[in-house]
Amino acid sequence: MSNAANTRISEPQGIDMVFYRIKKNFTSVDPYLTVFGIFLWLFAYWVLCEGLQIWRFSKLPGPVAISKDWFAFEPFQGISIFTQEYYEHIRVSCQRILIAFGLATGLGVPLGLFMGWSRKVRDYVFPIIETLRPIPILAWVPLSILLLPGFEGPVIFLATLASFFVTALNAMLGVDSIDEEYFRAAGCLGSSKWDVFKNVVVPGALPFIFTGLQISIGVAWFSLVAAEMVSGDLGLGYLIVDAYMNNVTVPMVIAMITLGFIGYFSSGCVRALGNKLMAWHVKELAQQGR
Amino acid sequence: MAKKTSKTAKKGEISIKNVTKVYDPTGVNVMAVDNCSMEIAGGEVCMIVGPSGCGKTTLLNSIAGFHSITEGSIHLDGELLCGPGKPKAEQSAERMVVFQHGALFPWKTLQENVAYGPTVQKAMSASEAMDKAGHMLADAGLGSFITKFPGEVSSGMARRAEIVRALINNPKVLLLDEPYRAMDALTKQIMHESLLETYDRTGVTIFFITHDLEEAIFLGDKVHVVTTRPCQLKKTIEVKIPRPRSFETQSSEEFRKLLVEVNDAVHEEAVKAFKAGEREMA
Numbered sequence: 001m002s003n004a005a006n007t008r009i010s011e012p013q014g015i016d017m018v019f020y021r022i023k024k025n026f027t028s029v030d031p032y033l034t035v036f037g038i039f040l041w042l043f044a045y046w047v048l049c050e051g052l053q054i055w056r057f058s059k060l061p062g063p064v065a066i067s068k069d070w071f072a073f074e075p076f077q078g079i080s081i082f083t084q085e086y087y088e089h090i091r092v093s094c095q096r097i098l099i100a101f102g103l104a105t106g107l108g109v110p111l112g113l114f115m116g117w118s119r120k121v122r123d124y125v126f127p128i129i130e131t132l133r134p135i136p137i138l139a140w141v142p143l144s145i146l147l148l149p150g151f152e153g154p155v156i157f158l159a160t161l162a163s164f165f166v167t168a169l170n171a172m173l174g175v176d177s178i179d180e181e182y183f184r185a186a187g188c189l190g191s192s193k194w195d196v197f198k199n200v201v202v203p204g205a206l207p208f209i210f211t212g213l214q215i216s217i218g219v220a221w222f223s224l225v226a227a228e229m230v231s232g233d234l235g236l237g238y239l240i241v242d243a244y245m246n247n248v249t250v251p252m253v254i255a256m257i258t259l260g261f262i263g264y265f266s267s268g269c270v271r272a273l274g275n276k277l278m279a280w281h282v283k284e285l286a287q288q289g290r
Numbered sequence: 291m292a293k294k295t296s297k298t299a300k301k302g303e304i305s306i307k308n309v310t311k312v313y314d315p316t317g318v319n320v321m322a323v324d325n326c327s328m329e330i331a332g333g334e335v336c337m338i339v340g341p342s343g344c345g346k347t348t349l350l351n352s353i354a355g356f357h358s359i360t361e362g363s364i365h366l367d368g369e370l371l372c373g374p375g376k377p378k379a380e381q382s383a384e385r386m387v388v389f390q391h392g393a394l395f396p397w398k399t400l401q402e403n404v405a406y407g408p409t410v411q412k413a414m415s416a417s418e419a420m421d422k423a424g425h426m427l428a429d430a431g432l433g434s435f436i437t438k439f440p441g442e443v444s445s446g447m448a449r450r451a452e453i454v455r456a457l458i459n460n461p462k463v464l465l466l467d468e469p470y471r472a473m474d475a476l477t478k479q480i481m482h483e484s485l486l487e488t489y490d491r492t493g494v495t496i497f498f499i500t501h502d503l504e505e506a507i508f509l510g511d512k513v514h515v516v517t518t519r520p521c522q523l524k525k526t527i528e529v530k531i532p533r534p535r536s537f538e539t540q541s542s543e544e545f546r547k548l549l550v551e552v553n554d555a556v557h558e559e560a561v562k563a564f565k566a567g568e569r570e571m572a
Contacts, residue, residue, distance in 0.1 A: 179391075179393070181389045181391065181393040182393055182395060184354070184356055184381075184387065184389070184393070185387070185389065185393040185394075185395070186395075187355070187356075187381035188354065188381050188382070188383065188385070188386055188387050188456075189383060189386075189406055189407040189410060189411075189455075189459065190381075190382065190383040190407060190410055190411040190459070191410045192410065195410045199395065199398075199406065199410075200395070203395070203397035203398075204397070206397070278397070279439070280396055280397045280398075280439040280441060281396075281397075283439055283441060283442050284396060284439065284441030284442070287441055287442055
């Protein structure tokens with residue numbers, strides 16, 4: 001009896017599970033829509049730039065020209081998946097993002113949590129943050145070059161700064177969003193302040209924190225590329241400006257598309273980490289049919 | 291009245307003396323509780339009924355230590371909780387609250403929720419607490435749900451788990467703020483039976499706020515009807531129906547008579563509250 005019940009609810013394990021997921025993914029309608037959408041975009045792009053060569057668009061490299069160079073052993077304009085240089089730019093940008101995003105998260109999350117948790121900390125810090133936050137990241141460029149030596153310092157500083165504000169603010173709002181009753185319940189149950197912080201403040205703010213982190217990694221890429229364009233010696237942002245200056249348009253577009261893919265991948269990683277840490281939240285949403 | 295003595299010798303006698311609470315959120319004083327006095331014997335089930343927004347929850351919050359009081363005093367077993375010179379009681383595991391909307395931590399499983407109290411109080415090691423939590427949840431009929439998160443179980447189960455979370459701390463007093471509001475009649479029935487069973491087993495003092503008059507009589511030893519804002523004790527009705535009570539009790543003659551009595555008292559206040567509301571709107 002119990003055996004029969006077990007086999008009925010058993011789900012595929014290990015490698016079977018992987019196959020099952022792949023099969024399920026390809027038998028559902030979603031991937032076809034995605035693939036169709038991509039082709040539609042590429043086709044429109046091709047028509048504008050290469051097919052009809054419409055005014056101004058004829059100056060841009062079309063999808064055929066780009067893919068010819070991108071996948072060539074000896075690219076005409078210098079950048080392809082077989083050149084060392086391409087990966088060097090990617091590596092440098094990714095490394096900077098890792099440092100900047102790590103710094104912004106490491107500083108922003110605790111600061112935001114403390115701002116949300118303690119009135120005092122908020123009164124000290126919040127007005128300053130709110131004053132600095134609206135200053136556009138490009139306005140910080142001269143100051144950061146004056147302040148920090150070399151190429152790396154200013155670039156990382158600028159990328160960190162932008163995502164730091166987003167992270168801190170979201171963590172603070174996350175604490176604000178926690179229902180007062182959880183604090184009361186924790187108090188009743190005999191929690192110390194530190195227990196409340198660990199068991200109510202941090203987990204309660206996590207959904208907001210991760211929303212913030214997803215935005216902040218995007219903002220980090222955004223400001224990193226801006227910074228690399230102004231002050232840099234390597235990196236995808238530098239590659240874009242450098243290509244433009246040298247009047248080679250293909251590497252410019254390759255760098256842009258690469259940025260898109262890496263950005264997508266990095267926010268996907270943040271999302272996956274969030275879902276792993278917040279199983280309760282994911283299940284709660286699933287229960288509501290989302 | 292047949293009352294089982296609890297296993298642990300605890301009393302849980304609450305004495306509320308001339309408590310007044312004035313809120314002053316926007317510069318306009320609002321008197322929520324006015325000179326309210328109540329005596330609740332140890333191990334008694336005390337039901338508080340009264341119109342919405344009359345200050346019942348304020349009273350509960352003062353006992354729990356969430357709010358300060360303006361005047362008067364509240365004692366638990368002769369010890370001062372709050373009173374002159376000490377407006378706000380300390381929060382403590384001897385007075386456990388079960389909240390209106392449920393306050394199980396959604397990020398902890400039922401078992402972790404129940405084990406939380408003894409763990410942070412360092413009354414047990416983490417693994418002992420988890421063991422005990424598992425057993426207590428199983429006793430409450432939640433054995434196969436201990437690893438679920440509160441969002442994954444029904445509201446009735448969550449509420450039962452919340453009461454278990456309170457009871458694992460061996461509280462003297464259980465403070466319940468309309469815990470079964472918005473539950474369907476069948477679930478409520480099961481909740482009542484489960485609470486009565488728990489009460490018969492532990493003999494904990496229960497301070498229970500409700501709008502449901504049948505619930506009040508079915509569960510309570512005493513039903514305190516309070517007035518509309520500011521909250522004062524209007525009438526105390528003793529329920530002498532013997533325990534253990536079962537749901538058949540609700541069709542007895544005695545039960546019906548008490549219901550009429552309580553209803554009369556509450557109705558008058560509800561009308562007053564309604565009229566006062568109309569005046570405020572005008």
